[in-house]
Amino acid sequence: MSWLATVVLYLLHALYKLVLAVKSLVARFDRDPLPLVAKRTKIPSHLALNLIPNPEADEETNEKYMLNSVEKVAAWCQATGIRRLTVYDRNGILVNSSLDIRKRVMPPAQEEDVDDSPVECDIRYPLTPPPSDDAESRPLSPHSEPSIPKLSVTTIRYPTNSPKAKRRSGVSRTTSKRRRVNRNDEKAGETPLVLHVVSYKSSKPAIAAATDTLLHDFRKTKVAEFVSTTSARLAIQQLHEILEGEYGFPSPDLMIVHRKPPAGQLRSPVEVTGFPPWQMHLTEIHWTTYPRFGTWWTREASEQSSIEEVEFRRALDEYAGAQMRLGK
Amino acid sequence: MALQLISSSLGWISTKAESKARHGLISVLSAGPVPKHVAFILDGNRRYARSKHKAIKDGHYEGFWALRKMLEVCMNLGVKCVSAYVFSIENFKRSPEEVEALMDLAEEKLLEFARQGEILDKYGIRLVVVGRWELLPERVQVAARKALDRTQHNENRAIFNMCFPYTSREEIANAVQETIRERLEDDSLDEKITVEDLEAHLRTAGSPPLDILIRTSGVKRLSDYMLWQCSEDTQIQFSSKYWPDFGFWDFIPIILDYQRKVWATQP
Numbered sequence: 226m227s228w229l230a231t232v233v234l235y236l237l238h239a240l241y242k243l244v245l246a247v248k249s250l251v252a253r254f255d256r257d258p259l260p261l262v263a264k265r266t267k268i269p270s271h272l273a274l275n276l277i278p279n280p281e282a283d284e285e286t287n288e289k290y291m292l293n294s295v296e297k298v299a300a301w302c303q304a305t306g307i308r309r310l311t312v313y314d315r316n317g318i319l320v321n322s323s324l325d326i327r328k329r330v331m332p333p334a335q336e337e338d339v340d341d342s343p344v345e346c347d348i349r350y351p352l353t354p355p356p357s358d359d360a361e362s363r364p365l366s367p368h369s370e371p372s373i374p375k376l377s378v379t380t381i382r383y384p385t386n387s388p389k390a391k392r393r394s395g396v397s398r399t400t401s402k403r404r405r406v407n408r409n410d411e412k413a414g415e416t417p418l419v420l421h422v423v424s425y426k427s428s429k430p431a432i433a434a435a436t437d438t439l440l441h442d443f444r445k446t447k448v449a450e451f452v453s454t455t456s457a458r459l460a461i462q463q464l465h466e467i468l469e470g471e472y473g474f475p476s477p478d479l480m481i482v483h484r485k486p487p488a489g490q491l492r493s494p495v496e497v498t499g500f501p502p503w504q505m506h507l508t509e510i511h512w513t514t515y516p517r518f519g520t521w522w523t524r525e526a527s528e529q530s531s532i533e534e535v536e537f538r539r540a541l542d543e544y545a546g547a548q549m550r551l552g553k
Numbered sequence: 554m555a556l557q558l559i560s561s562s563l564g565w566i567s568t569k570a571e572s573k574a575r576h577g578l579i580s581v582l583s584a585g586p587v588p589k590h591v592a593f594i595l596d597g598n599r600r601y602a603r604s605k606h607k608a609i610k611d612g613h614y615e616g617f618w619a620l621r622k623m624l625e626v627c628m629n630l631g632v633k634c635v636s637a638y639v640f641s642i643e644n645f646k647r648s649p650e651e652v653e654a655l656m657d658l659a660e661e662k663l664l665e666f667a668r669q670g671e672i673l674d675k676y677g678i679r680l681v682v683v684g685r686w687e688l689l690p691e692r693v694q695v696a697a698r699k700a701l702d703r704t705q706h707n708e709n710r711a712i713f714n715m716c717f718p719y720t721s722r723e724e725i726a727n728a729v730q731e732t733i734r735e736r737l738e739d740d741s742l743d744e745k746i747t748v749e750d751l752e753a754h755l756r757t758a759g760s761p762p763l764d765i766l767i768r769t770s771g772v773k774r775l776s777d778y779m780l781w782q783c784s785e786d787t788q789i790q791f792s793s794k795y796w797p798d799f800g801f802w803d804f805i806p807i808i809l810d811y812q813r814k815v816w817a818t819q820p
Contacts, residue, residue, distance in 0.1 A: 230584035237581060241809050428784065429748045436729045436746045440736055457685065460726040494765075494788040494810055502780035506722055510773050510789070547773070552643025 245491035245515075252515040258538035261304055265545040269478035271309040273508065274298050274532075275500050277484040278314065288318050290485045293531035295319065296329040298481075301537050303416045310420050311474055315498045317424035323379045326422060330383060374438040376473045377426035383418045421474040428501040435467040468503045476504040479544045482512040483532050491515070509547050511540040575801055579629050582808050586815040588764035591627055592636035592714075594778050595620060597770030597795030604795070610654045615797035617662060621672065626801050628676040628711060630808070634760045636714035638778045642685065642723060656689070659717065660696045667699035677710035683756045684719035685727075712760055719756075721780040728754035755781060763787045765811055769796040788814060 259265065276294060278287035295312050302310050312319050312326075319326065469475045482495050495512040497505065513536055595616055602612025620637055627635045640659070645652060666673055666680065673680060682697045689697070731754040736742055752758065763782040768775070771793040775783065783789060790807050792799055 227584060230581045233581045234584045238809060238812070241806065429751070429781065432725065432729070433746050433748050433751055436732055436751065439729065440733050440746065443733060443737070457723055457726060457730075460730050461722050464722075464726050464729060492810075493814065494790045494807075496786065496788060497784055499785045502784040503722065503725065505775055505780050505784065506720075506777040508774055510775075510791075543773075552641050552776075553646050 242491060249491055249515040258535060258542045261301060261534060261538055265541060267545050268305055268541060269307055269509075269544055271311070271475060271477045271479075272298075272302060272307050273311040273313060273477035273480040273500070273504075275480055275482045275497060276312065276314045276319070277482065277498055278316070278318065279485040279487070281487075282485060284318075287485060288322060290531060291318055292322055292325060292329060294483065295326055297531050297534070298537060299330040299418060299420060301534065303418055305541065306416055308416065308418060309475070309477075310418060311423060311477055312420065313423050313427075313500055315425045317426065319422050320377070320379055320424045320426075323381070323422045326420070327381050330381070330418075330420060372438045372441050373472060374431070374467055375434040376431040376468070377424065378431075378472060378474050379422040380474070381420045381422070383420065423474065423501065425499045427474070428499050431468065431473070431501065432464070432503060435464060438467060439463065464503065468501075474501075474504065476506060477508050479509045479511065479540060480505070481532075481537065481540045482510065483536065484512075486516060486529055509544050511543055576629075578805065579626070582805070582812075583631055585812045587631045587808070588811050589632065589761040590634040590636070590763045590765075591632050592638070592763055592766045592779055592783070593620070593623065593796075594638045594766070594768035594776065595796040596768055596772055596776075598797060600770060601795035601797045609651055610658075612797065613655060613658055617658060619797045619799060622800060623804070624678075624713060625672060625676075626804060628672075628678070632711070634712040634714065636683070636716060636757065636760065636763075636779065638719065638776075639715050639717040640684075640719070641777065642688065642718045642720045643777070644718070645688070656693050659689075660693050663693070663696035663700045667696065667703050670700070670703050673704050673707065673713070677707045678704060678713045679707050679709050679711070680704040681712060681714045681757075681759070683714045683716045683724075685723060688718050714757055714760060716778070720777040721775075722777055724756050725751070725781055727756065728752075752781075757782060765790060765807060767792060767799075767807060769794055769799045 274295065276291045278284075278291070282290075291314060298312075299310055302308075467473065480497070480500070482497060492515050495510060497510070598612040598616035599609050600612075601615065602609050605612075620639075624635055640655060644655070647655075672678070680700055680703075682701065686694055686697070728751045732746055732750050735754075736744070736746070757779075763779060764786075765788050766775075766779060766783045767790045769792045771791065773791045775789075788807075788811060790810070792803055794803060
């Protein structure tokens with residue numbers, strides 16, 4: 226009778242596909258979201274854009290789509306007052322194109338200074354950590370010169386606030402963070418934007434790297450002391466300081482998960498494709514539940530060259546309506 | 554009286570028909586790919602209670618019954634591991650009365666598992682209480698130990714992770730601590746810490762990878778639940794229903810979505 230069950234299952238799936246097709250069609254008539262700069266009850270201070278390439282498109286097409294999307298979303302963030310944007314793709318297409326991103330997101334009038342802007346540091350791999358201070362009586366705090374973890378986060382700031390570009394000189398420490406600072410900071414009226422470019426390397430591998438860092442820092446501590454003095458709250462705090470600190474990136478308020486069309490599926494539940502787990506703990510997640518009608522049944526390349534503004538606006542509207550209870 | 558008889562007969566027939574339909578559907582769904590590990594964020598008990606003008610405590614009781622029913626559905630379907638976010642460490646911030654009522658409910662149900670354990674025995678489920686035990690009142694810890702003792706000899710056909718009290722960041726931080734402790738104690742271990750090292754020290758280390766995470770009540774965030782486990786290759790489903798209202802018929806499209814994914818990725 227298992228063949229009968231299999232036949233009925235396929236029929237059930239055919240029926241389900243029909244239901245999804247109807248829902249996708251109906252979704253076209255959803256009310257339009259509010260305009261981009263409309264007043265909303267709340268907007269995220271930090272937005273994450275999680276881009277998923279289309280496996281049926283070639284690498285160049287995916288890269289182009291992603292870069293266009295980053296450029297557009299950065300502009301919309303600046304228009305709506307969102308001050309921090311994290312862009313993620315699992316495979317690091319964006320990280321490899323961070324120079325390109327910097328040029329695209331920078332306002333046109335500042336392009337003349339592009340050549341003058343210094344490259345602050347190159348990616349380097351961790352050296353042996355420096356000798357520690359006497360840590361026997363210090364339960365947890367890192368030594369005076371803690372190691373720098375390999376978190377693989379690229380941060381770009383548009384524009385800086387100080388009169389002169391901040392220059393990180395004499396960086397003899399280990400780092401895998403590439404930081405570029407725009408020297409031209411005299412533009413008035415532009416929302417400053419901090420842009421983090423991350424990939425899977427900043428995800429679980431970064432937590433492993435942070436653990437390595439803590440291990441190096443605690444090497445001289447006796448086990449008994451470590452166990453007795455390390456409270457859970459303190460451990461969380463330490464990890465938080467590393468992963469969301471200067472070399473990492475903080476938790477976004479809202480994440481838009483966007484897959485390059487054609488979607489190839491009528492509807493699929495969201496998957497975050499390896500986005501750094503530590504930073505996701507209170508993040509609102511938005512994605513297009515029902516792909517635009519026509520993008521799921523055609524296998525031809527979509528005309529869409531980037532994420533559309535309507536999706537961004539819909540995400541902001543949804544975020545404005547969300548309630549936070551924080552356990553209470 | 555005749556009307557009453559007809560009404561109750563129809564009710565009986567309807568219940569029987571629904572039960573038959575459920576069994577039939579489960580057999581049909583089992584003919585396709587079935588997820589190995591499903592996790593639930595049981596959100597909406599209080600809002601459910603308020604919407605029905607009931608006490609908050611009643612909302613939690615009904616939530617427990619919904620969990621029990623879903624556990625049985627999963628077992629019948631062949632899901633090997635079910636995880637449920639029963640109580641967050643952050644929930645200790647709630648009113649003392651509500652926390653006390655939740656601890657009463659936990660103690661009562663854990664003792665029931667320990668005494669009767671019928672659903673756990675029926676499906677050979679090993680119960681795992683995932684979280685920071687030391688934050689629980691002593692009476693709840695005692696009840697949990699009794700329930701665990703009863704199920705440790707189960708055939709291990711399935712696992713039920715009761716995440717209580719739990720947060721994912723605490724779990725990750727604990728895994729970091731344990732990994733560091735292991736390295737400090739044993740110099741022969743490889744110096745470089747890997748993702749797999751941390752994974753082996755998670756509180757859910759014995760469970761299969763997470764296939765589906767379901768959150769009810771319309772909220773679209775993870776609220777510090779299984780962040781590590783669901784960040785890769787996990788379908789995250791958000792249902793608008795309050796948890797006590799979530800049931801078998803809401804679960805079907807979720808299983809169908811999973812099957813569509815598996816078939817789409819097959820060579």
